[in-house]
Amino acid sequence: MKKTVFALAALSLALPATSFAQDNNGRYGLPPGAHDEIAWDFVEGITTEIGPRLAGTVDEARAREWTMEWLRNHGFANVMNEPFPIQTWVRGEEQARIIAPFPQPVVVTALGYSGATSAQGIRAEIVHFATTDELRAAPEGSLAGKIAYIGHAMRATQDGSHYGYFGSARRQGPGIAAQKGAAGIIIRSIGTDDDRLPHTGATNWPEGVTPIPAAALSNPDADNLERMLARGETVAMELVLTPRHLGETMSGNVTAEIVGSDASLPPVLLACHLDSWDIGTGAIDDGAGCAIAATAALRVAEEGQPLRTIRVLFAGAEETGLWGSRAYSAAHADEPMGVGFESDFGAGLIWRLETNFSRTNPALFSRLAQAVAGYGVLPAPQIVASGGADLNILRDQQAPIVDLQQDGSRYFDLHHTANDTLDKVDPTELAQNVAVWTAVAGVLANEPGDIRGADIIVEE
Template identity: 45%
Template structure:
């Protein structure tokens, strides 16, 4: 699938290198090799083939389930197939959670069904569900201002729309109701919560995601209405009559379950102990097939490694590809990686993750102390501006970034990302193969240059930031 282009480009690039002189300098070789990487990635389908295979042969991959286990096996086989070395699973254990029955309806004054989904980690309603009057809050901040003991026995409805932005800046503020809505409502006596889905689409697809219970407070069920259903509920409430809802969700905690990170490497020729880490996360929510979140990231990072392997390029440092497990339920794969590799993080010279869909990057962000010129050269070759915004490298990179690992990130265009993210609409047909190829080109070029750079991207003091 366009892999034929790689051999021809590689031959041309190597010929360009060796005809200048019998022993060409690094600078004389650099431009043809970099051009080869970009051309091979942009004309190839390596990344798209990987995400196509993962989403077709495995599908949804909820953390801790049998499907996530099959995804690990699939990824081990794929990493070996594309030529990665030291392929392995680094296991860890999580608290499992599974979805059950999910129904809701307006009982009065205008009876009708509503579409919603339980949020990850939510407890269930009583077996027969709960029927109660709605207490409406236009925003999460309005709920925070409500008096204590003012919501006894009610079902809280928190609205609040999310703004679109290329960098997803609206997600954090909108997500407060998902993360903390249940506990804020429980402390005021509520029986259950429904929220407007944390997303930017107008389709009748509810948007799931992980919630959290605060310590010392009752645990009450919480679910997300699709955006059109939230609109409908608001219109009904605007009529000025009391609104009663029947809610029945039956998720359940299923105890300890296995998860794990899948690792593969291109072992360095001169400094194999030094690591350039590129990654995505393997798990997904269970409503769609996890194409943009984050099959794309697996395809981009593993596809970038495949480009270098097929070109016969041998980096000086080790390039490590990580497919993190259990990201969606609390970055558990990222924390497990940090804990297992804590004593070796000083040898991680640079790390990044692709976890923002499949659209190409529009800028490059830095989280390094030294060696910025290496990443700036990558940005220049890709025609991308450098951002003045720092980065932790991505969600799963955050735990090791906090311990001093240098980071960078290609900031992808996420204007429409939250139209699909965590919904049944997250499927392969939303991915443009050319977009994936452009991301693969960026990752392959960056990994190659970072793995061969003289700098370690840290301050002179090797413990700085630790």
């Protein structure tokens, strides 16, 4: 991190207030050009000084060390790493070429836990499926020696809701293709951009299924492939993917605290994940989220010691299967959490407040809604928040959860690609995230009562 980090932290006190006592100045509560120096310092630092930090690798370990130093430098207490083992997969060569009828190279990237080809690759006919369901309906054995291709194209949505449905091509598609005997599978990138930058991401192999080579094709290449397929001739591809399994290596969850004044109250957990895919630098996924979570904790502390402890959880090994989230929940099963929320959707403006306690604690929900009203945030009491990938511990404990929904309209242009770099983080939007988180965390960390509320039926 920069040598000037203390000076920046001190300076930030003189900046536009991002405290939970918002002043409603400016549009959406922030003046034009608002900037949060601390949050920026984190995301600028980790992308510049660490960059890619794939789960279970030395890069992720360097990121943990870097982050723990940053947290200590910024005054966090109880900075620690809780290690856990994972099965680690690393990328190798990745090359693909249409070899017939129209030879030309195409751009692919291996999906996480993809099987490998030989160094010479495979050469096989491509069989086109419009959707994952179409692949599922293919006759058994019909794919023997062939490469399945799923072309289903996701759309950009503000809430990112298309990702779950369309993402089945990546998560389930390879397992289905393997079960039907395919030699490999190529999917259209789960992404909304038109760049020659394919989107990686983990795939799930069902129990007992041997992984096959599985890769994402960039959207322009998928368009091109589909134009070739539409001409009606047999299209064949050469595919080289040489990822490797490193076996068991260590990842870790980094945590740190702003210690509250009342140790009897369960903590407020602010979560993100520290690992990133190897092909980008983890700026929007999820450097920004960690910057938001950590800075919000510091901004609450600036207003005075909170009642409850605020703990930040920088989970390890999220991308390759939520290893850190599960490990953390298991290790802390006997430690009740007061409430948790997570940032893992870039740095777009927060536009909606959701909780899982609006019915059981409407008064608290109302106070949260008021705290963020000036930031352009819609209270959505009818939506039941379920939290993000790193909040297993909250779900396992059936504990209170808040979702501060970010605008993800452009998130899937960049998600899991080489294009996930610092220039994609808008400083003013990052500052709005910190301000909203600070407002919400400030209310919750100073809440003396049970956040879940009385278990009473509330008339609507």
